[in-house]
Amino acid sequence: MDLRDRMKELADAVRLHRYRYYVLDQPVLSDAEYDALERELRELEAQHPGLADPNSPTRRVGAPPVESFEKARHRTPMLSLDNAYTEVELREWEARLRRLLPPGADLDYAAELKVDGLSLSLRYENRRLVDAITRGDGEVGERVTDNARTIVDIPLSLPDEAPNEVEVRGEVFLSRRRWEELNTERDAKGEARFANPRNAASGTMKLLDSRIVAERRLQFLPWQRMGAEDHAAAMRQLVAWGFTAMPAKSEGGFEAVLAFIQEQGEARLRLPFDTDGVVLKVRGADLQNQLGATDRVPRWALAYKFPATQVTTTVHAITWQVGRTGKLTPVAELEPVFVAGSTVKRATLHNADEVERLGLRPGMRVFIEKGGDVIPKVVAVVPGQDADALPLVMVPQQCPVCGGAVGKEDEGEVAIRCLNPECPAKLEARMLHLGSRSALDIEGLGDAVVEQLVASGRFTQPWDVFLIPAFEGGGLPFVAGLDRMAEKSGQNLLEALLAARTKPLARWIHALGISFVGAKTSELLAESYLSLDQLWVATEDQLQRVEEVGPKVASAIRAFTVLHPDLPAKLWGMGVHPDPPAPRDLSALPLMGQVAVVTGTLPTLGREEAEARLKRLGAKVTGSVSAKTTLLVAGEKAGSKLTRAQELGIPVRDEAWLLEQ
Numbered sequence: 001m002d003l004r005d006r007m008k009e010l011a012d013a014v015r016l017h018r019y020r021y022y023v024l025d026q027p028v029l030s031d032a033e034y035d036a037l038e039r040e041l042r043e044l045e046a047q048h049p050g051l052a053d054p055n056s057p058t059r060r061v062g063a064p065p066v067e068s069f070e071k072a073r074h075r076t077p078m079l080s081l082d083n084a085y086t087e088v089e090l091r092e093w094e095a096r097l098r099r100l101l102p103p104g105a106d107l108d109y110a111a112e113l114k115v116d117g118l119s120l121s122l123r124y125e126n127r128r129l130v131d132a133i134t135r136g137d138g139e140v141g142e143r144v145t146d147n148a149r150t151i152v153d154i155p156l157s158l159p160d161e162a163p164n165e166v167e168v169r170g171e172v173f174l175s176r177r178r179w180e181e182l183n184t185e186r187d188a189k190g191e192a193r194f195a196n197p198r199n200a201a202s203g204t205m206k207l208l209d210s211r212i213v214a215e216r217r218l219q220f221l222p223w224q225r226m227g228a229e230d231h232a233a234a235m236r237q238l239v240a241w242g243f244t245a246m247p248a249k250s251e252g253g254f255e256a257v258l259a260f261i262q263e264q265g266e267a268r269l270r271l272p273f274d275t276d277g278v279v280l281k282v283r284g285a286d287l288q289n290q291l292g293a294t295d296r297v298p299r300w301a302l303a304y305k306f307p308a309t310q311v312t313t314t315v316h317a318i319t320w321q322v323g324r325t326g327k328l329t330p331v332a333e334l335e336p337v338f339v340a341g342s343t344v345k346r347a348t349l350h351n352a353d354e355v356e357r358l359g360l361r362p363g364m365r366v367f368i369e370k371g372g373d374v375i376p377k378v379v380a381v382v383p384g385q386d387a388d389a390l391p392l393v394m395v396p397q398q399c400p401v402c403g404g405a406v407g408k409e410d411e412g413e414v415a416i417r418c419l420n421p422e423c424p425a426k427l428e429a430r431m432l433h434l435g436s437r438s439a440l441d442i443e444g445l446g447d448a449v450v451e452q453l454v455a456s457g458r459f460t461q462p463w464d465v466f467l468i469p470a471f472e473g474g475g476l477p478f479v480a481g482l483d484r485m486a487e488k489s490g491q492n493l494l495e496a497l498l499a500a501r502t503k504p505l506a507r508w509i510h511a512l513g514i515s516f517v518g519a520k521t522s523e524l525l526a527e528s529y530l531s532l533d534q535l536w537v538a539t540e541d542q543l544q545r546v547e548e549v550g551p552k553v554a555s556a557i558r559a560f561t562v563l564h565p566d567l568p569a570k571l572w573g574m575g576v577h578p579d580p581p582a583p584r585d586l587s588a589l590p591l592m593g594q595v596a597v598v599t600g601t602l603p604t605l606g607r608e609e610a611e612a613r614l615k616r617l618g619a620k621v622t623g624s625v626s627a628k629t630t631l632l633v634a635g636e637k638a639g640s641k642l643t644r645a646q647e648l649g650i651p652v653r654d655e656a657w658l659l660e661q
Contacts, residue, residue: 003044004051010041014057015156055128055149055156065209069142072133074121076226078169079138079293081279081303087258090280093302094254097282100291100299107282110232111257112249113268114277114303115221117173118202120148124166127158134205147205148172150214153221155242162241170222170243174201175272178217187357195367195380196310197274219273221246229285245636247271248603251283261304267604268306277305310369312382313337313344317362318355318393320400322425324433324513326417328396328406330355332366332378339370347376351414352395361390401425424454430513431462438519439511440500444485444493452482462513463567466501466574469494505531505578512567515556521548523581525557530580532568536561589618590661595628596621599642600635602655610658617661625650633658 017034029037038058045052084090097107121141123131132148134141148154151172158166174182179197186193194200204216222243228234232251239245248267250260261278268275282288282300291300314335321329330349337344347368349355358381360366365382395416399406404420418426428450435445445465453459468475480490506526510519517525528546529535535557543554561567596619598610605613610633611621625632625644632645632652645652 003048007041007044007048007051007053010037010044011053011056014038014041057156065211066146068208069144069206071136071140072131072143073140074133074136074138075123075167077138078119078121078135078141079297081301082297083277084302084304085307090258090261090302090304097291097299101287105287107254107287108252108284109254109257110235110249110251110281110283111260111278112223112235112246113264113271113275114279114305115171115173115223116196116198116274116276117171118198118205120144120170120172120205120220122148122154122168122170124158124162124168126164127160127162127166129154129156142206144205146210147207147213148220150210151218151220153219153244158241167226168222168238168243169224169226170220172201172205172218172220173197173273174204174216174218176274177272182216192383193358193380195382196369220244223279227285231281231283247601247636263604265306270604270606270609272601275306277303279303307339310367310379311337311339312365312367314365315360315362315378318349318360320396322399322401322418322423322429324426324429325515326419326423326426327415328399328417330393332360332368334368337368339368339376344368344370344376347378349378352393352416353414355393359387361387361393363390399423399425427459427462428454431459431465433513434462434465434511435500436511440503440507442493442496442500444489444496448484449482449493461564463571463574463576466497466571466576468497501574501576502579505580508532508576508578509535512560514560516553517557521553524548526581532571532578536565536568591631592618594619594630596631596633597623597625597629597641597645598633599625600638602633602635605655605658610655613658613661 014034014037017029017037041056042058045056045058082093084093094107098105101107119135121131121133121135122129123133129145129149131143132145132154133143136142149156174197176197179194179200182200183193194203200216201218204213204218207213220243222235222238223246224231225234225238232249235246235249248260248264248271250257257278257280264275264278280302282291288298288300291298293299315332316335317333319331319333321331323329330352332347332349334345334347349358349360358366358378360378360381364385364387367379367382368376369379370376396406398404399418399420402418402420402423402425404418404423406416407419408415409417431445431450431453432447434440435442435450442465453465459465468479471478475494476487476490479485479493480487482490485493504526506519506523509517509525509532510522524546525535525543529538538557540551540554540558543549543557544551549557591614594614596611596614598607598614598621602610614621614633619631622629625641625648627648629645629648629650632641632650633654634642634645634652635655642652
C-alpha cells in the first residue's frame with residue numbers, strides 16, 4: 001500500500017474509533033488495539049511530516065503553543081440575539097413578525113436550548129476543517145483552529161455526502177462534572193477556581209497552548225448551519241455528519257414552542273451542562289430573508305432567557321449556625337440580591353474547610369448561585385481582591401448559641417459540632433425538622449414559634465410539641481400567648497398537631513431525625529416494619545436486609561433506638577398513631593419479575609430517577625447487561641450496554657415508554 005494511503009487509512013480508523021468511544025460511547029476495539037493504530041500513525045507522521053494531514057486526529061491532543069491568535073473576519077457577521085424574559089415579551093415579538101410579513105403568513109418555529117458557553121464558527125473546505133473563529137465583536141474574532149481540533153465533538157472532516165464548503169456555528173462548553181473536576185485540580189495546586197463552567201470554557205479557548213486545551217476536555221454543540229434552507233432539517237443533517245445532537249429541541253407553531261420553554265424551565269436542571277435560555281428561530285430561509293436583520297440582531301430569531309441562577313454580591317459577615325446534630329455551619333450574610341426568582345440574603349458555606357478553600361473574607365464580592373435553582377451557595381470569590389486587607393474568618397472555640405464545648409465526633413470528620421447535648425439550638429433545629437414539609441408538615445411550626453417554644457423551657461425533645469394540647473386550658477392559651485400568634489393561628493397550630501398524629505409511618509420515621517435516614521430510606525423502612533414498635537426491636541443485621549440500608553445507616557438507627565428505648569410507647573401515650581403503608585399487591589405491578597438496566601442520557605429523567613421509577617413498577621434494577629437482563633431503557637450515547645443487549649435479543653425501550661407505564 002502507498003505510504004500516503006496507509007496514513008489516510010490509519011487516520012480514518014483512529015477518527016472512527018475516537019468518535020465511537022467519546023461521542024457514541026460504543027467502542028469496538030480494546031484500548032491496546034486502539035493505541036496500536038494511533039501509535040503507528042504518529043510514527044509515520046513523525047517520519048514523513050510533509051505527508052501529515054493538518055486535520056489528522058493526532059492533532060486532538062494539541063499542537064505546540066502559539067505566540068498569539070490571529071484576528072479573522074467572519075464571512076457573515078455573527079450577530080447577537082434580542083432577549084425576552086417573559087411570555088408577554090415573546091408574544092410581542094411574534095406579533096412584530098406578523099406585522100412584517102404578508103397577512104396570513106404561515107409561521108413555523110424551531111426552538112432549542114441556549115447552551116451557556118463560547119460561540120464558535122467552523123469552516124470546512126473540501127469537507128475538511130480549515131478554520132475556527134470565535135465570535136469576537138461579531139465582525140472580527142480570533143482564529144483558534146488548533147484549539148478547536150482538540151474538541152472531540154467537532155468532526156475534523158465531513159462525509160462524502162456533505163458539500164465541499166460548509167460553515168457551522170455552535171457553542172463550546174464544559175460539563176458541570178468536568179468543571180468540578182478542574183476546580184478540584186486547581187484547589188490542589190493552589191490556583192484560583194473557575195467561577196462557573198462558562199468562564200472555564202471561555203478561558204480555555206483563549207489558551208495559546210492547545211495541548212492544555214485538549215486536557216480540559218471541552219465539548220461542542222452546533223446551533224446553525226449557514227445557508228441552510230430549513231434550520232430544523234439542517235440540524236438533523238449535522239448529526240448525520242458526526243456532530244452531537246442538541247439534547248432538547250422543538251418544532252412547530254408558536255404555542256408549541258411556548259410549551260417547550262415551560263418544560264425546559266425545570267428539565268434543563270437535569271442536564272449535565274449549563275443552559276441560560278431557549279433560542280427561537282423562524283424556520284425557512286425565505287421567511288428569514290423577508291424578515292431580515294437590524295444592524296445588530298436578526299429579526300427572525302430571539303433568545304428567551306431563564307431567570308439568572310448566578311450573580312455577584314458582597315459578603316457582609318460570616319456567622320455560624322447550629323444544626324440538629326450540633327454541626328456548626330458557616331453562613332455568608334449577603335448584600336441582598338435577586339437570583340432565580342427570589343431575593344437571597346444568606347448562603348451556606350458548608351464547613352470551615354470550604355471557607356478556607358474559597359479564600360473567603362468578610363467584605364469580599366462573590367459569585368453565588370442557586371443549586372438546582374433552590375438552595376443559594378457561594379461558588380467562588382470574584383478575582384482581584386486583596387485578601388490581606390480583610391479580616392480572617394475564625395472558627396468558633398465554643399458554641400455560638402449555648403457557649404458549650406465544640407469539637408469533632410470522629411477524628412476523620414470535617415464538621416465541627418457543639419458537644420453540649422442540651423444545646424437549645426439543636427432542639428430548635430430538630431423541632432423544625434419534625435414539622436418540615438418533607439416530614440410531618442405541621443403548618444405554623446416555623447422559626448419564630450419554635451424559638452419561643454424552646455426558650456419556654458417546657459420541651460426537651462422535638463416530639464414534646466404533641467403534649468401542648470394537654471397543657472392547662474387545652475393548650476390554646478399557651479400557643480395564643482406566643483408572639484405573632486393570635487387565637488385563630490394558635491387554634492390552627494393545635495389542629496395541625498392533631499392531624500400530624502396519624503400521618504403516614506414513613507413521614508414519622510423521617511421526622512424523628514435519625515442520622516442518615518432521609519425521606520426515601522424512611523419509605524423503605526416503613527414498608528419492611530409496619531410500626532415503630534417493630535422498627536425499634538430490629539437488629540442491625542435485620543435492618544441491612546432493607547434496600548439502601550447499609551452498615552452505617554443500620555448502626556445509626558440502632559444507636560437512636562437505644563438512646564430513646566421507650567419512644568414508641570411515649571408517642572402512643574401522646575395519641576400518636578402513625579398510619580402504616582397499605583400492603584402492595586406486587587403481582588399487579590407491570591414490571592414485576594423484570595431485570596432492568598438503564599444506560600445513556602435520557603431526555604428529561606436522570607439515571608437515579610429512571611431507576612427509581614423502574615423499581616416502583618416492580619423491576620429489579622442492575623448495573624450491567626447479562627443473560628439475566630430482560631429489559632434495557634436506553635437514551636442517547638447508550639454505548640456498549642446497548643450493543644450487548646441487541647446481541648442478546650433483550651427488548652430495548654426509551655424514556656417515553658417508561659413514562660407511559
